[in-house]
Amino acid sequence: MALFTLVSGSVGVVTLQNPPVNALSAAVRHGIVDMMDKALSEPEVKSVVICGQNGRFCGGADIKEFGKNMTGPPLVPMIHRIESGAKPVVAAIEGIALGGGLELALGCHYRIAHSKARLGLPEVHLGLLPAAGGTQRLPRLIGVPAALELITTGRYVTAAEALRLGMVDEVTDGNTVDAAVKLALSVAGKSLDARRISNYPCPQPPGLDRFFETAMQQVRQSARGAMAPVACVQALRAAASQPYGEGMQREKELMDTLFHSGQARALQYFFFAQRAVGRWSTPSGSRWDSSKPRPVHKAAVVGLGTMGRGITVALAQAGLSVVAVETHEKQLMEARQAVSGMLERGAKRRGVAPAYGKISYSSDLLPVADVDLVIEAVFEDMELKRSIFEQLSEICKPDTFLCTNTSGLDIDRLASHARNPELVVGMHFFAPAHVMKLLEVVYGPRSSPQAVATAMLLGRKMDKVSVAVGNCPGFVGNRMLKPYLEQAFFLLEEGATPELVDQALEEFGFAMGVFRMSDLSGLDVGWRVRKADGLVVAGASTGPSARSRRGFRYSPLGDLLCERGRFGQKTGSGWYRYDKPGGRVAKSDPWLHGFLEQYRADHGLAARRVDQQEVLERCLYALINEGFRILEDGIAAGPEDIDVIYVLGYGWPRHRGGPMFYATTVGLSEVLERLEHHHRAHPDVPGLQPCRLLRKLVASGSPPVHSWREFIKKSRSHL
Ligand SMILES: C[C@H](O)[C@H](C)C(=O)SCCNC(=O)CCNC(=O)[C@H](O)C(C)(C)COP(=O)([O-])OP(=O)([O-])OC[C@H]1O[C@@H](n2cnc3c(N)ncnc32)[C@H](O)[C@@H]1OP(=O)([O-])[O-]
Numbered sequence: 001m002a003l004f005t006l007v008s009g010s011v012g013v014v015t016l017q018n019p020p021v022n023a024l025s026a027a028v029r030h031g032i033v034d035m036m037d038k039a040l041s042e043p044e045v046k047s048v049v050i051c052g053q054n055g056r057f058c059g060g061a062d063i064k065e066f067g068k069n070m071t072g073p074p075l076v077p078m079i080h081r082i083e084s085g086a087k088p089v090v091a092a093i094e095g096i097a098l099g100g101g102l103e104l105a106l107g108c109h110y111r112i113a114h115s116k117a118r119l120g121l122p123e124v125h126l127g128l129l130p131a132a133g134g135t136q137r138l139p140r141l142i143g144v145p146a147a148l149e150l151i152t153t154g155r156y157v158t159a160a161e162a163l164r165l166g167m168v169d170e171v172t173d174g175n176t177v178d179a180a181v182k183l184a185l186s187v188a189g190k191s192l193d194a195r196r197i198s199n200y201p202c203p204q205p206p207g208l209d210r211f212f213e214t215a216m217q218q219v220r221q222s223a224r225g226a227m228a229p230v231a232c233v234q235a236l237r238a239a240a241s242q243p244y245g246e247g248m249q250r251e252k253e254l255m256d257t258l259f260h261s262g263q264a265r266a267l268q269y270f271f272f273a274q275r276a277v278g279r280w281s282t283p284s285g286s287r288w289d290s291s292k293p294r295p296v297h298k299a300a301v302v303g304l305g306t307m308g309r310g311i312t313v314a315l316a317q318a319g320l321s322v323v324a325v326e327t328h329e330k331q332l333m334e335a336r337q338a339v340s341g342m343l344e345r346g347a348k349r350r351g352v353a354p355a356y357g358k359i360s361y362s363s364d365l366l367p368v369a370d371v372d373l374v375i376e377a378v379f380e381d382m383e384l385k386r387s388i389f390e391q392l393s394e395i396c397k398p399d400t401f402l403c404t405n406t407s408g409l410d411i412d413r414l415a416s417h418a419r420n421p422e423l424v425v426g427m428h429f430f431a432p433a434h435v436m437k438l439l440e441v442v443y444g445p446r447s448s449p450q451a452v453a454t455a456m457l458l459g460r461k462m463d464k465v466s467v468a469v470g471n472c473p474g475f476v477g478n479r480m481l482k483p484y485l486e487q488a489f490f491l492l493e494e495g496a497t498p499e500l501v502d503q504a505l506e507e508f509g510f511a512m513g514v515f516r517m518s519d520l521s522g523l524d525v526g527w528r529v530r531k532a533d534g535l536v537v538a539g540a541s542t543g544p545s546a547r548s549r550r551g552f553r554y555s556p557l558g559d560l561l562c563e564r565g566r567f568g569q570k571t572g573s574g575w576y577r578y579d580k581p582g583g584r585v586a587k588s589d590p591w592l593h594g595f596l597e598q599y600r601a602d603h604g605l606a607a608r609r610v611d612q613q614e615v616l617e618r619c620l621y622a623l624i625n626e627g628f629r630i631l632e633d634g635i636a637a638g639p640e641d642i643d644v645i646y647v648l649g650y651g652w653p654r655h656r657g658g659p660m661f662y663a664t665t666v667g668l669s670e671v672l673e674r675l676e677h678h679h680r681a682h683p684d685v686p687g688l689q690p691c692r693l694l695r696k697l698v699a700s701g702s703p704p705v706h707s708w709r710e711f712i713k714k715s716r717s718h719l
Pocket residue numbers: 020021023059060061062063064075096098099100101103122123126128129130131132134272275276
């Protein structure tokens with residue numbers, strides 16, 4: 001819908017009305033066309049202002065309409081009508097002008113933005129490109145290099161940067177609509193020839209061909225198989241080398257290749273999945289809309305190792321007062337310096353002052369007595385964490401929330417060492433904690449709905465995407481990682497190499513394959529967990545028991561490397577070798593290949609050819625299968641929770657939607673059939689035995705992913 005009002009005697013104000021973001025739904029497009037017709041035809045109207053209701057200009061095309069038959073007036077002619085009209089049109093940009101919303105503004109003759117507004121063309125994040133003239137008008141307005149960067153990254157710019165780029169004509173701190181009306185009054189009757197962007201020549205970057213070759217190379221490399229960024233470069237190429245009309249035709253052709261693509265569906269699923277996880281629920285019935293969070297103004301972080309430092313920075317950047325505690329004086333000094341550096345760099349990136357004053361440091365726990373919430377981030381050891389929780393229970397206020405950053409230890413066991421177990425939840429951050437968007441909020445059977453709600457809201461305040469998950473070993477992310485890693489080890493035993501496995505996973509879209517990732521995070525991390533689980537037998541022999549644990553297949557390959565001090569990048573060698581300890585560039589290691597051959601010989605294993613398809617099936621389907629078990633156990637409420645965790649925390653390629661969504665693109669019956677195939681070949685590997693929920697979904701005709709939450713609720717009693 002759109003509203004028309006006449007103000008100051010001669011300015012027609014067209015207001016978009018579609019809360020919460022005034023998306024350009026069919027109804028809104030109808031409204032704009034009708035109100036513009038009215039404004040352009042009524043003689044007393046000399047100029048027009050377009051604005052959005054509720055202090056938001058427009059969030060772009062209505063993404064909810066994409067999967068359906070699109071009706072209503074198309075955007076391109078609607079915007080062309082505004083641009084070619086005889087009366088000046090001013091866009092009053094408050095809050096947001098994104099995607100089709102910015103394209104609408106680019107069709108106007110003038111743009112005024114409020115100083116807090118954000119502008120951008122984020123279509124690439126939805127697997128699309130700006131298809132309402134954005135790829136043709138923006139480069140004509142701000143130049144090809146700047147337009148290319150904004151459109152291929154989809155990043156938002158502040159009003160200040162938009163002014164610097166020439167994207168807007170004015171920025172105001174006051175009432176934007178009033179300022180726009182004032183401008184509209186001042187330009188009424190003036191010629192618009194120089195204000196119609198589509199008539200502008202597109203400035204050519206020097207060495208046009210070279211420029212676009214380089215751009216395409218860089219975009220292909222960072223896209224890792226995503227189609228939309230590549231199409232964006234092609235559309236901008238057309239803008240730089242063809243007349244506007246032909247460029248628009250090219251933009252349409254490219255959009256047609258993207259709009260119905262699997263990648264676009266995956267990325268739009270992921271857009272809504274990130275919003276769905278905020279509507280959390282637990283098997284015990286606690287829910288996001290019935291659990292009232294308690295405000296957290298002052299927090300404490302106990303343990304200032306790598307994670308503790310990142311969490312401290314994220315809290316301070318979110319505006320909280322933080323007490324940062326580290327009992328080792330030397331570590332406290334180093335942490336203080338590191339935190340200051342991180343604050344400074346973060347502040348520079350965001351154009352704000354560093355929040356040094358928000359943090360106070362202490363070498364003992366006493367100063368945490370008055371905080372609202374504590375996040376414990378000490379070394380991953382149950383005994384150490386138990387003593388910290390007991391001390392905190394003595395020192396803290398009775399209603400202080402006690403949270404732990406453990407990446408897999410039993411939350412409820414820790415809660416039993418707290419005075420008020422109901423105030424204990426896990427807040428599992430991902431390294432680097434001040435950068436990674438994901439937060440697993442882990443509730444135990446005794447965690448109160450208010451504790452979960454408070455941690456979820458605090459995560460959002462720290463600009464994280466919080467996902468509520470149940471308590472079990474490894475929670476969701478690390479629990480699914482176990483069968484994924486296990487299969488990778490087994491494939492090495494059967495003849496694969498780390499290079500082959502990693503290449504398959506990286507071509508699938510992961511930033512790093514499983515073995516390069518292990519070298520980065522440190523092989524000793526997994527080794528410690530396997531030791532704690534009683535799986536490691538030092539100096540494993542060559543007999544059959546060496547490759548079996550509790551009756552199931554086990555590969556000691558990772559343990560054997562750790563026993564040789566090969567922890568990965570930090571020691572200069574792991575699955576790959578590096579120039580020096582801490583080196584980042586992985587190189588094939590002849591020693592490792594020799595070691596694998598000897599290992600196979602020692603265990604009577606015959607190497608065979610392993611192809612990329614098998615790598616994907618064994619590693620990804622085992623991970624997905626564990627995802628179904630997690631849904632069956634109620635540890636995650638829905639597939640969106642798992643997919644958001646894997647994309648934001650474990651590098652699953654976003655343009656594949658996440659593990660559970662990906663299973664639907666392959667086809668659940670295909671995933672089931674392949675798991676059965678591999679389980680027949682490896683009956684001693686429970687990770688390959690298809691989960692009952694998967695069988696049930698296939699038996700029910702593989703219902704669409706968005707219906708699984710209800711399906712699981714209904715069938716939980718039978719599972
Ligand atoms: C032709 C043209 O070239 C092409 C093809 C396009 O234009 S493609 C479209 C391009 N536009 C975008 O990519 C912008 C996407 N939106 C955002 O980035 C953010 O939403 C936001 C605008 C910065 C607000 O953030 P927020 O944190 O304040 O609230 P929220 O929770 O995110 O959103 C609040 C509610 O609004 C819903 N919503 C937001 N944007 C929407 C949109 N464009 N269409 C439909 N619904 C939308 C969202 O699902 C949520 O719903 P619910 O969960 O409550 O039911």
